[in-house]
Amino acid sequence: MKQNFTVRQGALDGVEVFLSVARHRSFRKAAAELGVTPSAVSQAVHALEARIGAALFIRTTRSVGLSEAGERFLSRAKPAFEELVAASEVARGLGQRPAGLLRLAVPRAIVPILLEPLIASFCKANPEIEVEIAASEKLVDLAAEGFDAGIRLGQFISPDMVAVPLTPPFRLIVIGSPAYFAERSQPMHTDDLRQHACLRWRRSTGVLAPWSFDDHGNTIEIAVSRPFIASDFPTLLGAAMEGMGLAQLPEPMVAERVKSGKLLHVLEAYAPVMPGVSLYYPGHRQIMPKLRAFIDHVKSRRAANGKLQMRDDVKRTE
Incomplete structure (x- = not known):
């Protein structure tokens, strides 16, 4: 029997505020660090405590300390929050500069036009990008199978894809x-x-x-x-x-x-x-810098060479 599930809203609300107060043992210093008012900090902590169902701080007119529940919450919330921050930084880095793993779905017959000199020159120009080529004749679903882009003969590219010509007809x-x-x-x-x-x-x-x-x-x-x-x-x-x-x-x-x-x-x-061979990718999503770098590299090589040639180098047939 299918059950109904909902995503709990605001599960992390107040956690950053709690960690700041716990670190400074002060609502006022936490407010200064976060750039908000002490009243806003107090309200955020109260909302967090109400959601958890336990008091996290022991407050007096002169000091702020952690309750037992607060100590336990801190011991697990602090490393988890730091990991979330680190994860955000990693993702942000990939969204701001050409880096990471670039996965391309390519038919075997097309691989020779990539290996030399296109891929070699691209990797040399972008040392933070690792290129993976999955050579297969299968028409893959790029998004479902985790590919950034594909390379195909033009007549086999879906009309909802953005295509960048690699070779002339x-x-x-x-x-x-x-x-x-x-x-x-x-x-x-x-x-x-x-x-x-x-x-x-x-x-x-x-x-x-x-x-x-x-x-x-x-x-x-x-x-x-x-x-x-x-x-x-x-x-x-x-x-x-x-x-x-x-x-x-x-x-x-x-x-x-x-x-x-x-x-x-x-x-x-x-x-x-x-129609020739084209690089293609979904046009409905933001292009990551690693793919944009590859597209720009393809275009610059094409402009410099006039066209990219499919090399005749299947050694085993000699």
Whole structure:
């Protein structure tokens, strides 16, 4: 059976006043320290005693002492209040300067654009910030899972998020290894894919992603098949390098391999343009200085370099 609970109001009211009076053994000195009148101090102590149900001080015309209840209350209230003050100072510090743990949710394929030089230069410029990258293809709930921000392909970012572009738009291209094409001809039209082994990507939702193409301004999607499925782009790239089949991947991820001849680009006329990669974060809450510092760093690097490139450095596929 569900019970009704209410938050008790003013549970800490008067505690700071009590501690000041107990420290000075004087209502007047406590009032001077707190910047209020002695009458206000007296009223606050009376209200606290009434709420607790016991007298905390023994008062005479010449002195103020602690009762037994006051001594016991002091022994536990003082360290607890000091801890609350310390906690407030720690939280205030994180709200006033770039410091603390910055947690980013990032797909594996995007990690290379962060590691060098973006993250290295950011950490060097912000020594009080520790960066944690959680590499996963899962579309996480940033607030529920304790992340400050995420990085995703633009088309997968919810409209209620604030997005900061990291890369310009890029093409999705179909590639295959020379070894794969040594045994078969290159496709000249999207219909030719029915005769080819196509490596597929399973989204975090569990759905197999179709291949998308631009046919003279019209977007078409093709459900390719066989012989391999993976949940991230680097694994698909590795399979393509091994000659297992064709893969459709972001062009910046494979550009160097295409240029060196390790991969061949086919169906170039049908390559669709994607929105690019963006940093995103909830826009309805105050941005902590650590995240603001990272956003500013991203923008400054982008301005200096023109764009941030997705490096082609998946070592295991060489």
